[in-house]
Amino acid sequence: DAGVIQSPRHEVTEMGQEVTLRCKPISGHDYLFWYRQTMMRGLELLIYFNNNVPIDDSGMPEDRFSAKMPNASFSTLKIQPSEPRDSAVYFCASSYGGGVREQYFGPGTRLTVT
């Protein structure tokens, strides 16, 4: 069975450009999480969805970031406009059920903003 799929795996863009990261969760999972990892701040939760509905977006750093989940098998994280400080690895994770259920992480998207 396929795991969490993320695309692109690497993205290099110039400051001010729009960036869209994509995630396909594991089939049947009803929770989807977006995390960001940097050396300075570690792994941080940005936003998560339950049954395609955003539940907690308190980790989204500012209005330049937005996330959507139009259906159970697809989510996007968009940054517009991008800035060099957005450079990080962005992980998508999914789980079946919340609470104590295991979250399965995708391979991540390494974003570099120059």
Next chain:
Amino acid sequence: QKEVEQNSGPLSVPEGAIASLNCTYSDRGSQSFFWYRQYSGKSPELIMSIYSNGDKEDGRFTAQLNKASQYVSLLIRDSQPSDSATYLCAVKGRLGGGGADGLTFGKGTHLIIQP
């Protein structure tokens, strides 16, 4: 604000010895605790979860939880070079749904197993 603290390391342990990794957390209401392993350039993978005070063993791994002291630890017995990785402690606020299903991670401890 939830905080999870770990010693960044590196922690160097000889092959075959016991590696001991520690984690403290600030939110006394936290209910569930996880240890993830992350190899360089890879995504985190779950190796242990623990919800009740005491010890939980799974193969060479033992997780220990002390809620009164707000302390979680991971012991790795018979350490192997393949255990060399960064170990992330993660905490979840409360069981069930609502706005508390995301994980709060520590920054991780870099473990090196010396052959």
